[in-house]
Amino acid sequence: MSPREIFALRDHLGAELTGRTLSDAHTCVSLTDILSQTVLGGRLRELSGRSVLLKLSDQLRSGLAMIELDGIARRMLLCPPDLNPAHLDALIADAGIDAVVTDEPDRWAGSGIALIVTAQLPLVSTAPAKTERATEWLMLTSGTSGVPKIAGHTLEALTGAIVAEGPARGPAPVWATFYDIRRYGGLQIFLRAVLSGGSMVLSDPHEALGDHVARLKARGVSHISGTPSHWRKLLMSGSAAQFTPAYVRLSGEIADQAVLDGLKAAFPNSSVGHAYASTEAGVGFAVNDGLEGFPADYLGNRNGVEMKVVDGSLRIRSTRTAHAYVGRNAAALTDDDGFVDSGDIVELRGERYYFVGRRGGIINIGGLKVHPEEIEAVINRHPDVRMSRAKSRKSPITGGIVVADVILTEGTDPARAKEIRDQILERCRAQLASHKVPVVIRFVEALDVTPAGKLARTDA
Amino acid sequence: MSVRSKVIDAIQQIAKEQHVTLPALSDDLSLHETGFDSLAFAILVARLEDETGVDPFTISEDAAFPATVGDFVRAYENVPA
Numbered sequence: 001m002s003p004r005e006i007f008a009l010r011d012h013l014g015a016e017l018t019g020r021t022l023s024d025a026h027t028c029v030s031l032t033d034i035l036s037q038t039v040l041g042g043r044l045r046e047l048s049g050r051s052v053l054l055k056l057s058d059q060l061r062s063g064l065a066m067i068e069l070d071g072i073a074r075r076m077l078l079c080p081p082d083l084n085p086a087h088l089d090a091l092i093a094d095a096g097i098d099a100v101v102t103d104e105p106d107r108w109a110g111s112g113i114a115l116i117v118t119a120q121l122p123l124v125s126t127a128p129a130k131t132e133r134a135t136e137w138l139m140l141t142s143g144t145s146g147v148p149k150i151a152g153h154t155l156e157a158l159t160g161a162i163v164a165e166g167p168a169r170g171p172a173p174v175w176a177t178f179y180d181i182r183r184y185g186g187l188q189i190f191l192r193a194v195l196s197g198g199s200m201v202l203s204d205p206h207e208a209l210g211d212h213v214a215r216l217k218a219r220g221v222s223h224i225s226g227t228p229s230h231w232r233k234l235l236m237s238g239s240a241a242q243f244t245p246a247y248v249r250l251s252g253e254i255a256d257q258a259v260l261d262g263l264k265a266a267f268p269n270s271s272v273g274h275a276y277a278s279t280e281a282g283v284g285f286a287v288n289d290g291l292e293g294f295p296a297d298y299l300g301n302r303n304g305v306e307m308k309v310v311d312g313s314l315r316i317r318s319t320r321t322a323h324a325y326v327g328r329n330a331a332a333l334t335d336d337d338g339f340v341d342s343g344d345i346v347e348l349r350g351e352r353y354y355f356v357g358r359r360g361g362i363i364n365i366g367g368l369k370v371h372p373e374e375i376e377a378v379i380n381r382h383p384d385v386r387m388s389r390a391k392s393r394k395s396p397i398t399g400g401i402v403v404a405d406v407i408l409t410e411g412t413d414p415a416r417a418k419e420i421r422d423q424i425l426e427r428c429r430a431q432l433a434s435h436k437v438p439v440v441i442r443f444v445e446a447l448d449v450t451p452a453g454k455l456a457r458t459d460a
Numbered sequence: 461m462s463v464r465s466k467v468i469d470a471i472q473q474i475a476k477e478q479h480v481t482l483p484a485l486s487d488d489l490s491l492h493e494t495g496f497d498s499l500a501f502a503i504l505v506a507r508l509e510d511e512t513g514v515d516p517f518t519i520s521e522d523a524a525f526p527a528t529v530g531d532f533v534r535a536y537e538n539v540p541a
Contacts, residue, residue, distance in 0.1 A: 366499060395506060397505055397517070397525075401506055434478070435499055439503045439506050439507070440506060
């Protein structure tokens, strides 16, 4: 019996590498001959079978290191840029880290970790390596306070949705994302670029949005993904003009009808789709009919992804989910039947399920549970609103009341604020139960977005 | 504008929004008889806090919730400046 054949990233980069690039705001790396070049100073052999912490200050070297390490290291833990340094020791212990790939070797000198490898550009020549094993990919969950959880994936699970969709038709895509590729949403796009024969343009947290979009245009980006908050920010900036991607993708937060319509108006020739995925549950599905929510017949078994709704929450079982939380005190990732409980609450209306919010994000109004997202969805449908955030405010009478911060669309006459406020309230009263209607509406210039690209909900 | 007229204005504004038909607002009218439910009162207290900067029911630990419109108005009038 021969062992099952293992594919690593390098095995997807065998043919047709010419003309493909991986670039950020400063550097453009050609993927031609990438397999005979190294970002690790030629020290890949030393990392064979190791549990490697990938702790780099930029995405470009991170991506190149992933290509080299996959299939060689035992596991690699991807550190997103906003990782709280105070959590590193706990993560290193839980993941059994015995090697670090870094661009700041001095900081690791006294760490007690024996093997420190410096990632550096420009690339230098090396002999191509051969895949030895299926490397475990460790990713950190976002949105939790305290030490993030470590979700364990395989490349096969991470790329399940990409392989299922098959190769892209037409010319090789140039992918971009507003996400960081060291988070699940961004990594999906990086893997798509590697597997689909295309190129990828990375984001840069220090770059102004207008400059970023100029770079996307200059590099000919055709496929691009981000959270609804990322996209609303782009629509507000006025930078979207003359940018003409073929495919616009949303994920990571609820894509409401207002943002889908806003993107369709801004990119009339693009296909606009939203995808449902999470670090734990993997890629669930994509919706490409331009409507919010998803068809009710997505439940059940569809393309190898099984979904059901239990107590209002979407549960997913497929080969694309993470296989476990990693660490000494790690909780179970799935229920007894192997389903991941997403904690995303859905509601059936007619033939479609709609996302109403996160189970953990419920605010309590006089004993009644309210999802801020369902209020925001009503507010966002007002044509003069670009983005909103509902939250609870303490009340001595009911414990909490709903208040909302609203960003108006660019160019709205401030003199109309009162009229718009009244119209928003009228819509809320018509469509929401009375305890969900905001008591106070404040017009603001900006709303906080987390490093993971999601609307900050600090009080939730 | 006096504190009293601010409070009365806010009550009338919220009554309009909540489709509550108010009886004549005399000082001895019980709050129950205004037709306001607890949500309407929560809205009233939040609006008044935004307007006046005070929430007398949260500041004072032992303040019993007022029983009449007069009590309610006085709670705002008696807040130390």
